[in-house]
Amino acid sequence: MSLFWRLFLLNALVLVVATALLLGPVTVSTPVLLTEVAVLVAGLAAMLIADAVLLRIALAPLQRLTRAMTTTDLLRPGPRPEAGGQREIAELITTFNTMLDRLEAERATSAARALAAQEAERRRIAQELHDEIGQTLTAVLLELKRVADHAPPPVGDDLRQAQETTRASLDEIRRIARRLRPGVLEELGLASALTALTTEISAPGLTVHQHIAGDLPPMGQDTELVLYRVAQESLTNTARHSGARRADLTLHRTATGVELRVRDDGHGLGRTTEGSGMRGMRERALLIGARLTLGPGAHGGTEVCLTVPVGEGRT
Structure with missing residues (x-):
């Protein structure tokens, strides 16, 4: 009562x-x-x-x-x-x-520490993949080529097949390392990193289009990293779960900052509960004072919108 x-x-x-x-x-x-x-x-x-x-x-x-x-x-x-x-x-x-x-305040502090540790671990794993496994596979690839050049035709053909398999594995490891640690983001900036991301995302029948404005305001490293990770998680979910045939990534300037929007024409969220990926996007958005909305698009599918305030004192 x-x-x-x-x-x-x-x-x-x-x-x-x-x-x-x-x-x-x-x-x-x-x-x-x-x-x-x-x-x-x-x-x-x-x-x-x-x-x-x-x-x-x-x-x-x-x-x-x-x-x-x-x-x-x-x-x-x-x-x-x-x-x-x-x-x-x-x-x-x-x-x-x-x-x-x-x-x-306590959640923001703990989330910042957790995400910083996550990024550091991603950099470490990407570095080990590149330096250790990548160099090892490169050496195996060169050795296979040397042996195949001197082997009789039947054996040489098998060795060349193994060489192609090794080369494909090396390319996949490099792709994973780039996703773990987006070096292009640090070297060439957010626009180039998002362009590279849209070309790397692949799924049967899926086409990704990107529209990135050229008048983006200056942003700090933390802000650019959050924008990149939200775009990465959104496109990954689209490729894996949505069954979409088209996805659009848009980044443009607003009156108070920038807005990132990722939409697709898939089957939408339905009654799907938020997983760790979606919660991770929300935590990243809160770290930089951004607002994240996730729901059905105007014409079906799913739409993710991240509004980031950019101005004096913002990073």
């Missing part, structure tokens, strides 16, 4: 007992007159209605606080409930808002 109904029924019980006493041993006339009964019942009804209205007004801030508590998501920051009502209720709402501020 809610607090409102507990208080209301308690007050109603007191009023009903008082009315019953007036109709019984405490009545002003014996026997009870019908006019007295009518007046007492009307008075009781008026008092109950006034009591209900006053309690509803007094407890309204608690109801707003309850809704805020049940709908708050640290990955989707929203407006705080207004600290209104009586002093105790206002203090409760203020305490709740302070707790949310602290939780969001």
Whole structure:
């Protein structure tokens, strides 16, 4: 039973007992007159209605606080409930808002550390793939070529087939290393990195189109990395799960910053729950104060939109 109904029924019980006493041993006339009964019942009804209205007004801030508590998501920051009502209720709402501020700050700090560690581990793995496995496969490829050139035709043909398989494996390792550590992002910038990304994403029947504006404002490394990772995750999900035939990546300037939009014509999200990839995109967006929306597109499929404020003091 809610607090409102507990208080209301308690007050109603007191009023009903008082009315019953007036109709019984405490009545002003014996026997009870019908006019007295009518007046007492009307008075009781008026008092109950006034009591209900006053309690509803007094407890309204608690109801707003309850809704805020049940709908708050640290990955989707929203407006705080207004600290209104009586002093105790206002203090409760203020305490709740302070707790949310602290939780969001702690989440942002822990997420930043986790994502920084993730990027460092990606760089380490990419470096090892390039330096260790890549060089080893290159040596194997050269050795196969040397042996195939001096082998008799039947054996030489088999060795050349093995050489092609090794070359394909080497190309795949280099592609994985580039996805783990986008060196082109550091060397040539965001526009070139996104262009390279759209050419690397592949799936049967999928065509990726990119539209990148040439007047993008200066952005820090963290902002560019978040934009790249969100685009990478969105296109990867499109290639793996959407069944789309076309995807469009758009990056353009806005009045307050830049906007990245990735849309496809696939079967959409449906009732799919958000996985670690989508949550990772939201965490990255919050790190740079960006706003991420993910849902159905205007003409079907899925649309991911990342709005990034870029200006003085932004990185």
